[in-house]
Amino acid sequence: MQMPAAPTETKVSIEGLQKFFRTGHTKVIALDNVNLAIPDGQFVCIVGPSGCGKTTLLRILAGLETPSDGRITVVQGDKNKPVNSMIFQEQSVFPWMTVKDNIAYGLSMRGLDSKGKDEKVDYYVKKVGLSKFAKAYPHQLSGGMKQRVSVARAFANDPEILLMDEPFAALDEQNKILLQEELLRIWEETRKTVIFITHSIDEAIVLGDRVIVMTAHPGTIKADVKVEFARPRGVYELRAQPEFGKLAYEIWGLLRDEVLKAKREEGAE
Amino acid sequence: MSTPLTGKADGMESQLEIAVTAPGAKGFHIRGDVAERLLSVFSPLLLLLLWEFLVRTGLLDARFFPAPTGIVSTFWALVSSGELFNHLSASIVRLAVGFVMGATPGLMLGLIMGLSPMIRAAISPMIAATYPIPKIAILPLIMLIFGLGEMSKYVVIAIGVFFLVLINTIAGVVNIEKIYLDVGKNFGASRKNMYFTIAFPGALPLIFAGVRLAWGVALLLIVAAEFVGAKTGIGYLIWQSWQTFSVEAMYVGLVIISILGYVSSLILDELERILIPWKSLHLSA
Ligand SMILES: Nc1ncnc2c1ncn2[C@@H]1O[C@H](COP(=O)(O)OP(=O)(O)OP(=O)(O)O)[C@@H](O)[C@H]1O
Ligand SMILES: [Mg+2]
Numbered sequence: 210m211q212m213p214a215a216p217t218e219t220k221v222s223i224e225g226l227q228k229f230f231r232t233g234h235t236k237v238i239a240l241d242n243v244n245l246a247i248p249d250g251q252f253v254c255i256v257g258p259s260g261c262g263k264t265t266l267l268r269i270l271a272g273l274e275t276p277s278d279g280r281i282t283v284v285q286g287d288k289n290k291p292v293n294s295m296i297f298q299e300q301s302v303f304p305w306m307t308v309k310d311n312i313a314y315g316l317s318m319r320g321l322d323s324k325g326k327d328e329k330v331d332y333y334v335k336k337v338g339l340s341k342f343a344k345a346y347p348h349q350l351s352g353g354m355k356q357r358v359s360v361a362r363a364f365a366n367d368p369e370i371l372l373m374d375e376p377f378a379a380l381d382e383q384n385k386i387l388l389q390e391e392l393l394r395i396w397e398e399t400r401k402t403v404i405f406i407t408h409s410i411d412e413a414i415v416l417g418d419r420v421i422v423m424t425a426h427p428g429t430i431k432a433d434v435k436v437e438f439a440r441p442r443g444v445y446e447l448r449a450q451p452e453f454g455k456l457a458y459e460i461w462g463l464l465r466d467e468v469l470k471a472k473r474e475e476g477a478e
Numbered sequence: 479m480s481t482p483l484t485g486k487a488d489g490m491e492s493q494l495e496i497a498v499t500a501p502g503a504k505g506f507h508i509r510g511d512v513a514e515r516l517l518s519v520f521s522p523l524l525l526l527l528l529w530e531f532l533v534r535t536g537l538l539d540a541r542f543f544p545a546p547t548g549i550v551s552t553f554w555a556l557v558s559s560g561e562l563f564n565h566l567s568a569s570i571v572r573l574a575v576g577f578v579m580g581a582t583p584g585l586m587l588g589l590i591m592g593l594s595p596m597i598r599a600a601i602s603p604m605i606a607a608t609y610p611i612p613k614i615a616i617l618p619l620i621m622l623i624f625g626l627g628e629m630s631k632y633v634v635i636a637i638g639v640f641f642l643v644l645i646n647t648i649a650g651v652v653n654i655e656k657i658y659l660d661v662g663k664n665f666g667a668s669r670k671n672m673y674f675t676i677a678f679p680g681a682l683p684l685i686f687a688g689v690r691l692a693w694g695v696a697l698l699l700i701v702a703a704e705f706v707g708a709k710t711g712i713g714y715l716i717w718q719s720w721q722t723f724s725v726e727a728m729y730v731g732l733v734i735i736s737i738l739g740y741v742s743s744l745i746l747d748e749l750e751r752i753l754i755p756w757k758s759l760h761l762s763a
Contacts, residue, residue, distance in 0.1 A: 271664050295664045301657045305679035305756050314675075315665040346756040366665060 217248035218284065220370065220402045221270065226279035228265055238427040239265040243279070245421065245430060249286070250400040254413035256464060257423030257431075258471035263406045264298055266428070267372045270404065271295045286369055291315065294368040296376040298406075302347045302358045309334060309343045311358050315366030333361040336391055338384070353380045360388060364395060370402045378408065389415060389444050397441050410460050414453060415444050422463045425471035432463045544726045549733070552726035566734060568710035572628065572703075573696050576635025581692065584643030585685065589677050591644075592651020605644065613638040613695070614702050626707045631700065638699050639692040646688025650681025683757055686750050693746065697739055712738075 226243040229236050239262040247253055257263050268274045269281065271293055285292050294315060302311050310317075313330045334343050337357040339350075347355055356379045363371060377385045393416065396403060407413050413420045414436055422432040436456065438447055447453055526546045532538040533545040540548075556562040591598040617634055624630040654676065662676045678685075704713025712731050719728035750757075 268660075273660050273663060291666055293664070295660075297657060297661070299657055301661050303658060303661070303676070303679075305682070305754075306675075314661070317675075318662075318666045318668070318671055348756060362665075 217250065219246050219282075220249040220251070220284055220286075221245070221247040221404075222280075222282045224280045226266075226269070226276050226281065228262070228269060228274065228277050240269075241427040241429050243428065243430055247402060247404070249284075250402055252396055252403045252405065252416060252418045253421060254405045254407060254417035254419070255421045255423060256407060256410060256413050256460065257428060258425045258464070258468045259408075260426050260471060260475075261423045261467070262426065262428030263423065264374055267295065267374050267404065267406060270370075271372050283370070291319070291366055291368040293370040293372050294363040294366040295372040296359050296363045296374060298374040298378075300352075300355055302355045302362075304347050307344050307346055308339055308350070308358055311347070312361045312365050314362055315368075319366075329365050329367075333365045336364075337361045337388070353384060356380060357384070357388070367399075368401070370404065373403065373405045375406050375408065377412070386444050392416065393440075393442055393444075410457050410464070411448065413460070414438075414456055415442065415447050420460055422460060423467070425467040426474065431467065432460075434460055434463075541725065544729060549726050549729045552724075553730045553733075556727065556730055562715075562730070562734070565710055565712050565715045565731075566738075568708075569700055569704065569712045569738075572631040572711065573635060573700050575628075576632040576700070577639050577693070577696055579632055580636030580639030581643045581689065584640040584688075584692075585647055588644045588647025588685075589651060589673055589681070592648045592654075592681065593672065593677050598648065605641070609641050609645070613699055617703060617706070621707050630707060631703045631711075634703050635696045635699050638695045642692040642695060643685070643688045646684050646691070647681055650684030650688075651677045653684065654680035682754055686746075686754065690743075690746055693742060694739070697735065697742075701735065 223243055223245040226240055227238070228240040229238045231237075243266065255263055255266070265274065269276055270283070273295075283292060303314070306314070309330055312333055313326055316326045316329060331343075334340055337360060339354060339357060339361070342350060342354065347358070350358070356376065360373075360376050363373070377388055380388065389412065392403075395401075403416075405413075405416060410420075417436050420434045420436060421430055422434065423429065424431045434456070438450070438452070529538070529543070530546050533540050533543060553562070587601075591601055613634060616637070617630075620634050620637075621630045624633055658676055658680060659672070662672050667675060700711065701713035701716070704711035705717045708714045712734055716728050716731035716735075719725065719731065
């Protein structure tokens with residue numbers, strides 16, 4: 210993709226990032242020398258074999274883990290907006306709150322009055338197709354429905370950066386496509402910076418401006434692939450294009466070795 | 479219809495499911511239900527009748543086991559003189575005041591210790607050292623310090639309640655899945671909101687279990703405290719009956735205590751259903 214004429218401000222910059230975990234006497238290196246610069250408003254997808262440190266990277270950006278080495282800079286633009294909101298890979302919807310209260314959580318924490326809050330929350334309750342369950346508790350929902358609550362909770366919070374950790378992995382195919390299209394639509398409207406982790410190469414190409422391929426454990430960046438399809442995109446229209454298949458094949462070629470390596474290592478342990 | 483088949487082995491809850499899913503089985507289960515209920519009403523009545531019979535025929539010693547009819551008439555005498563109400567209300571006030579005095583700091587300290595590993599590490603050893611002391615053993619000390627008045631009763635109940643609520647609250651907060659605290663942090667929850675929107679509701683099921691245990695201990699302690707240092711209360715009624723050898727009144731006291739325990743457990747059930755709706759399966763229908 211050609212860079213726009215106006216210089217885009219770098220929103221997130223990651224330099225020489227390293228992260229290790231110590232469990233007992235063993236030291237696990239999760240991320241090693243990760244370098245990445247993300248311009249404001251870019252949609253970045255990250256793919257990589259299981260256990261290569263994708264979640265760890267996102268958690269560091271979310272401020273939930275501290276880097277062991279290296280530097281991370283996140284530029285805050287709008288002082289009235291939260292810098293980032295994370296959609297977690299695992300079940301993270303509060304069991305003790307109704308669907309609506311869960312989705313309103315970020316807004317409540319920011320002390321929004323109930324009028325502005327209700328409007329936003331209702332909008333996203335509808336968007337994720339849970340209007341009938343607005344007053345239900347999570348134990349009354351299916352796994353996919355809970356994941357949609359967690360997606361709506363992050364969207365409603367309206368952050369500058371969306372950190373999405375395999376947000377649609379637990380969804381059925383139909384809801385997945387609906388939410389992908391909704392995510393594309395929201396992104397067209399707001400041009401938020403999005404960092405999106407997925408195991409699906411198709412999904413990464415459909416959504417992203419750029420696909421980052423990570424190496425097997427310890428995770429570093431193996432390749433940075435530009436996705437140059439025009440926007441606005443439609444999920445199915447894009448898949449029908451021959452370039453789509455070519456790009457997917459190229460990324461699979463990069464990923465394949467890493468997945469095999471990860472598998473070998475698992476076997477060796 | 480595979481659920482009823484697997485359900486049968488699972489017992490009670492699944493049987494309800496059968497009643498809903500298989501209309502044929504419905505009638506049978508309702509009849510079974512009624513029979514069970516009748517049985518559970520009539521078996522105690524039969525026992526009372528047998529008791530009465532054995533006393534009247536002299537097979538049971540009436541000095542230790544007075545006839546049920548005698549207990550009932552003593553009960554009415556105590557009710558109409560207003561004496562029973564005085565004892566009961568004195569005990570309930572002591573229970574309530576002592577409970578609140580113990581549960582409030584137990585809950586607050588428990589939440590703080592639950593969320594902060596540092597504070598937990600600092601205070602836990604003291605809790606572990608003092609918790610096993612039987613609370614009845616320190617009753618004399620408490621009476622020495624607080625005198626024979628109401629305060630000593632409040633304090634002994636408060637101490638017993640404090641430990642159980644504290645320990646269960648800590649366990650409740652510590653057992654909250656870490657991911658929920660991460661969500662709180664990521665969505666900008668303040669320190670206060672970490673307590674109110676995550677620690678407290680997340681720990682509530684275990685806190686409630688603690689409250690139940692604590693209430694049981696409070697009933698035990700109030701009776702013990704009223705044995706030795708009181709002129710009112712159900713414990714006093716029982717103790718005084720022993721001293722004056724009015725065995726029927728003693729039985730009245732025992733029955734009242736057990737009714738108090740039973741009614742309060744019903745109230746706690748209801749309270750749990752209201753306060754912890756996300757654990758209740760009744761709302762899901
Ligand atoms: N808190 C932790 N303590 C110790 N090791 C950890 C911790 N968190 C992650 N790791 C290790 O760091 C590595 C990367 O984990 P991470 O969860 O980031 O992988 P991932 O790429 O998200 O995998 P997946 O695709 O399966 O979600 C793994 O080897 C994991 O065992
Ligand atoms: Mg992960």
